[in-house]
Amino acid sequence: xxxxxxxxxxxxxxxxxxxxxxxxxxxxxxxxxxxxxxxxxxxxxxxxxxxxxxxxxxxxxxxxxxxxxxxxxxxxxxxxxxxxxxxxxxxxxxxxxxxxxxxxxxxxxxxxxxxxxxxxxxxxxxxxxxx
Amino acid sequence: xxxxxxxxxxxxxxxxxxxxxxxxxxxxxxxxxxxxxxxxxxxxxxxxxxxxxxxxxxxxxxxxxxxxxxxxxxxxxxxxxxxxxxxxxxxxxxxxxxxxxxxxxxxxxxxxxxxxxxxxxxxxxxxxxxxxxxxxxxxxxxxxxxxxxxxxxxxxxxxxxxxxxxxxxxxxxxxxxxxxxxxxxxxxxxxxxxxxxxxxxxxxxxxxxxxxxxxxxxxxxxxxxxxxxxxxxxxxxxxxxxxxxxxxxxxxxxxxxxxxxxxxxxxxxxxxxxxxxxxxxxxxxxxxxxxxxxxxxxxxxxxxxxxxxxxxxxxxxxxxxxxxxxxxxxxxxxxxxxxxxxxxxxxxxxxxxxxxxxxxxxxx
Numbered sequence: 001x002x003x004x005x006x007x008x009x010x011x012x013x014x015x016x017x018x019x020x021x022x023x024x025x026x027x028x029x030x031x032x033x034x035x036x037x038x039x040x041x042x043x044x045x046x047x048x049x050x051x052x053x054x055x056x057x058x059x060x061x062x063x064x065x066x067x068x069x070x071x072x073x074x075x076x077x078x079x080x081x082x083x084x085x086x087x088x089x090x091x092x093x094x095x096x097x098x099x100x101x102x103x104x105x106x107x108x109x110x111x112x113x114x115x116x117x118x119x120x121x122x123x124x125x126x127x128x129x130x131x
Numbered sequence: 132x133x134x135x136x137x138x139x140x141x142x143x144x145x146x147x148x149x150x151x152x153x154x155x156x157x158x159x160x161x162x163x164x165x166x167x168x169x170x171x172x173x174x175x176x177x178x179x180x181x182x183x184x185x186x187x188x189x190x191x192x193x194x195x196x197x198x199x200x201x202x203x204x205x206x207x208x209x210x211x212x213x214x215x216x217x218x219x220x221x222x223x224x225x226x227x228x229x230x231x232x233x234x235x236x237x238x239x240x241x242x243x244x245x246x247x248x249x250x251x252x253x254x255x256x257x258x259x260x261x262x263x264x265x266x267x268x269x270x271x272x273x274x275x276x277x278x279x280x281x282x283x284x285x286x287x288x289x290x291x292x293x294x295x296x297x298x299x300x301x302x303x304x305x306x307x308x309x310x311x312x313x314x315x316x317x318x319x320x321x322x323x324x325x326x327x328x329x330x331x332x333x334x335x336x337x338x339x340x341x342x343x344x345x346x347x348x349x350x351x352x353x354x355x356x357x358x359x360x361x362x363x364x365x366x367x368x369x370x371x372x373x374x375x376x377x378x379x380x381x382x383x384x385x386x387x388x389x390x391x392x393x394x395x396x397x398x399x400x401x402x403x404x405x406x407x408x409x410x411x412x413x414x415x416x417x418x419x420x421x422x423x424x425x426x427x428x429x430x431x432x433x434x435x436x437x438x439x440x441x442x443x444x445x446x447x448x449x450x451x452x453x454x455x456x457x458x459x460x461x462x463x464x465x466x467x468x469x470x471x472x473x474x475x476x477x478x479x480x481x482x483x484x485x486x487x488x489x490x491x492x493x494x495x
Contacts, residue, residue, distance in 0.1 A: 004267075038164055042445070062422070064353055066163045067423065067471075090165075
């Protein structure tokens with residue numbers, strides 16, 4: 001059973017969003033997603049300053065198995081990326097909600113947060129996927 | 132419903148993440164493919180390869196049959212138990228499958244072919260065998276466990292009888308022996324020393340458990356693939372298939388041209404291809420940029436597509452990505468591979484990339 005922290009919001013495509021305040025959010029992929037993908041060997045993060053749109057590709061996580069797109073759950077501008085992933089992509093496996101974060105975005109459409117799932121809804125969504 | 136090997140319950144008990152592979156419910160990994168990979172390079176790991184197809188070929192004309200069926204020549208095999216790697220070809224030189232054949236005596240051979248090609252292989256073998264005085268017997272009653280790694284043989288000894296240990300201790304590389312119900316062979320698909328052990332299906336689970344107790348790490352299909360890729364070993368269906376001859380898959384060394392009278396299936400097509408020239412070559416690539424090479428990406432030189440990767444992935448031993456590729460003959464020391472719209476720089480090398488615990492490649 002994968003971990004799904006209650007304080008985060010989730011996208012159907014398995015990204016999590018943490019509201020840092022001031023319209024800035026931190027984004028990564030869920031424990032469920034990293035489990036499905038397997039050992040990470042490379043993470044391609046966006047550039048700081050890049051514009052991202054909700055539902056569009058913003059990063060790529062490559063595991064031993066395959067390359068998978070990460071979709072931005074929100075629209076805005078990338079204000080920080082996790083540079084530690086360059087040397088330690090396995091942070092995504094071991095600490096998906098902490099040191100394995102991928103990027104921070106300054107949102108331009110704050111209402112988008114309300115459209116994401118809470119932990120209960122995401123738990124239900126991943127349970128359905130497993131059946 | 133996919134087939135289950137006699138070790139299915141062991142895989143589940145060991146935390147195996149099960150996936151469908153060639154119609155079999157097989158473990159992809161037991162948690163971490165990378166850790167499993169390193170266990171085989173540095174210590175000992177084991178794989179359930181019971182899905183592979185063991186076929187016994189017996190009879191007065193079996194040797195003549197194999198000399199016709201295979202591109203490599205079983206006449207090279209003089210010592211009982213000696214193994215030979217070969218391709219089985221179509222008339223047009225395309226590869227039906229790659230396989231291992233063990234010579235037991237002049238009228239007894241044992242072959243191991245891939246699970247994914249079982250139906251067409253058996254059909255082809257039976258069709259060709261009809262003209263010879265011999266029998267073809269599939270040994271579905273046997274399970275197979277590959278114990279691989281520098282400590283693999285010593286740890287496997289602990290689960291065998293004294294007679295089996297003694298028989299196994301005498302084995303040279305690429306030789307197998309039958310002993311007290313087991314067929315123990317010093318072969319594998321990882322680039323490490325070890326055994327492939329054929330065991331009666333009903334004894335397989337107990338042997339697996341004892342190997343676990345000896346500290347042999349269960350390894351899944353993921354690690355099996357990254358280990359064989361590092362070892363520069365081809366994967367049927369990825370590096371070659373019916374549309375590719377062994378001459379364009381880095382397998383020239385498995386084609387026995389001598390004696391010239393031996394008219395193996397596909398010989399004329401291969402000879403014509405060889406004489407015509409202009410063949411693509413089969414090379415190794417080591418990624419110099421960040422990223423991961425995968426199978427079937429375009430290889431680029433001076434802006435032109437000059438070939439494709441046939442296998443690719445992250446090499447845990449080298450710490451960077453590697454690939455096997457089929458490219459035009461003018462590719463020399465460097466090339467690029469197109470990955471998601473970008474061209475990543477690669478060094479061209481001769482496989483293997485890693486064997487016996489170590490990298491075989493200078494990275495820079």
